[in-house]
Amino acid sequence: MSVADTLVERLTGQVYAEDVDVEVGIVLPVDALVDPQSSATAELVGHGPLPAGIATDLLRLTAGKRWWRRLFAHPAHGTLVGGDPTRRFFDGVLAKLIALRDHGACRDPFCGAPIRHIDHIAGARVGGPTSLGNGRGNCVRGNLLKEVPGWHVHLIHDGLDDHPHTVRTTTPTGHTYTSRAGP
Template sequence: MCETDVDPLPGTPGECVAALEELEALKAHLAARQVRITAHLDDLQPDASDRSVGAQVALARHESPHRGTRLRAMACTLVDDLPHVLAALEQGLINEHRAGTPLGDRALRLAAQRIAMRLDDRAAVKRRERAHRNRHVTSQRRDDGTTQITATLPEVHAAAIMQSLHTRAATEKNLDGEERSFSQVVADLFVARLTGQVTATAVPVALNLVVSAEALLGDSDEPAELVPMHGGAGGPIPASVARQLLTCSPDTSTRIRRLFADTEHLVAMESTSRTFDGLLRQFVTLRDRTCRTPWCNAAIRQHDHITPDHAGGPTSATNGQGLCTACNQLKEEPDWTHTALHRDDLDPHHVQVTSPAGQTTRTRAPDPPGLAPPAPTWIEESPGHWVLTA
């Protein structure tokens, strides 16, 4: 890709503000253009599912498939149902976020909910029942060594949980010698009650830790990698913390599966089974770490044959990839293809994804700890057609 000259920055505060306003209006206009093109793409593929069209939008905009589906839905809504909102976006009067949530602040949304309930009580009840059926718990790792656990529950249950935690926390906070903050007491109670232990360290835990031999022996401070096996939160951890986990007290009953990444790439494995199971399943998870779909980054839920089993694809590390449930279902949509590109087991594991519109994007399995990540590069596969590899 060729570099372009950078325009000089404004010279005064007033010019900075004026430039920001001008650029914001331009962004809004371009966002409106994306909306119209997205809706037109949807019209051009009447037989394609919403998920398939949304995934194509996601690839083009470097977003996750879930986000792409939402962008497709928003575009169709603006074009078909909210033309005045779209016009305001084109004129730069509102931004893309505001166009996606035209009701604005919380007070207006609550007012709209009250009106909807008043007009159609039965539909509101069904919506609540559907939301209650979709209750779930998720976790998302943060960058500071903590994890955010989110539970989507009926409001009555959520209120009972918070009231119970706060009531008990207020009692413990009043005890002599209690130095924890109220929030810390609530968090510790949350862990203790879910694990059934007074202290969370008494709970048996299985961790999957990918660590270089040098870091394990103390000769390197290269961070290790904590890899979830059941949709939990993983990511890098300091080398000193990894060594501490590996030498922790037997009282914690912590079982740690250590994979020494002292070679350039993890060793491949084969299976005679039609399904990914046992050590091969663990290997693919440890190698891929998150869903292999570009820009998805969701937790691995399913282990997929890149070349399908019914098409003769083997059950092997070379032909395997970790995907979330939604992306694995998307792969079965018409005209979506995945192709393994690497030549042998010692090469980095590359997969090329091709959409119904002819988009091609490559994904690369992350390197084990201890190796410098490759710099992203652009490859011109055909005149004017560039592919980003990383």
């Protein structure tokens, strides 16, 4: 066993470096998905631009322990509008995007405490996707409170169009509060 393999085993719990799962983000303009001949440029997260054709070839031809998370950019202004919703939990890049969009603060009315939970607006148990639009940063209290009878949280705008990410909270007394993500 080499020194590198010993280091990998100590850091990851895997015996060989080849056994370590790797996740790499690729930001693709939406038009590159529609038009395979597009001259659009993709971005390998943390490394820089590459032609969209090469990015789509990477996604199509690689397999094994490599897992690519596709991140989609708005064709007009290039901001991130979504990613692969293949996970049940908000973690990694998706959790970071939601925390950045929500400015690190709970989106509940009159709260503003630091985000401790990132959770579904429409719960996963009722078919809500694990996505940028359906995710919201909350403090612990806010995340638990939404499960109490009488409290309702609804997504008004997912933020993927010209409207900011908007959530409406209704309390057991019938009061409603609207929360919009800032720029």
